[in-house]
Amino acid sequence: MYTSLAEVQVQREEELARNPISNPEVDVPLTPVEVLYQAMVPNLPQYMIALLKILLAAAPTSKAKTDSINIMADVLPEEMPMTVLQSMELGIDVNRHKEIIVKAVSGILLLLLKHFKLNHVYQFEFMSQHLVFANCIPLVLKFFNQNITAYMLVVFKSAPILKRTLKVRHAMMQLYVLKLLKMQTKYLGRQWRKSNMKTMSAIYQKVRHRLNDDWAFGNDLDARPWDFQAEECALRACVDRFNNRRYVDSKVI
Known part of the structure; x- marks a missing residue:
């Protein structure tokens, strides 16, 4: 019968909790992922909020003038476009810039989740919990469907x-x-x-x-x-x- 790595890790944690003296924890290998988690764990909730704020600023329904984070500084020209063609080119650049940001941030989140889950399932769960606390689910749904209703976002359907x-x-x-x-x-x-x-x-x-x-x-x-x-x-x-x-x-x- 298939037993996942996560189940093995959870069973080990349960053994440590029941018998901390007779089953002491062995030294944790300092893999790159472990070192990264050790560095992130004190402020991991703040890191998740910061990444999601950037993701929110690049969301399809976000407006540049109301964003709490200005992600358009590198795209918007000093002088506004004067012709229709210039406006179209600027619109394309803005959408492309937002798409790059979305792919970069979502890629960072996905890679962190995947590597943390391989390293230890509770590291993955800790990050996942704080993503949920930071309203990651409705934000991700917003990218899947730009026309989703507010009610559906609230109940996470x-x-x-x-x-x-x-x-x-x-x-x-x-x-x-x-x-x-x-x-x-x-x-x-x-x-x-x-x-x-x-x-x-x-x-x-x-x-x-x-x-x-x-x-x-x-x-x-x-x-x-x-x-x-x-x-x-x-x-x-x-x-x-x-x-x-x-x-x-x-x-x-």
Whole structure:
């Protein structure tokens, strides 16, 4: 049976918590990712907020004059364009500049998440938690669909938006979108699953599964997102315990 690296790391953390004396922690290898996390962990929430502010400034609905961060300083000329052609060229430059910023910041976030998850799953969870706290989810949804309603942003109904992104013929992007959909399917109800069998089939074909997976047939009455509040609190406690044990000298927030 497949056992992920994350599960092995979580089991090790549970053993350390139960028997800290008989099972002491071995020296942590100072890999480049570990050194980076040690440097980032004291102020990681602030780093996430700073990156998301830049991402927000480059969002499709953002206006340059109202941005708290001026990302157009290198693009806007000292004198405003006088002709239609100049205005069109400036508009193209602005959109290109924003697209470069979006790809750069999102690439940084994705690489950090991937490397932290490989290094230790609780490092990944710590960063993920602070991305959620900084309202990363509605911001990312804004890029998937520029015309999304404010109400949908508030309640994070991302499934329809994610489903539309599957039209983009990019294998890696489709894989991550299908992973996100797989996490939600048992919360979306039987009717959604019946109406989206093509999507369900794609998840089954392309996403790794486990023997005890219940994503395709979860009980709708039991599988409610708000029932997992206790689980989220327990996870956060585990992450805090991990950070306090390993990085107590870093004054983790």
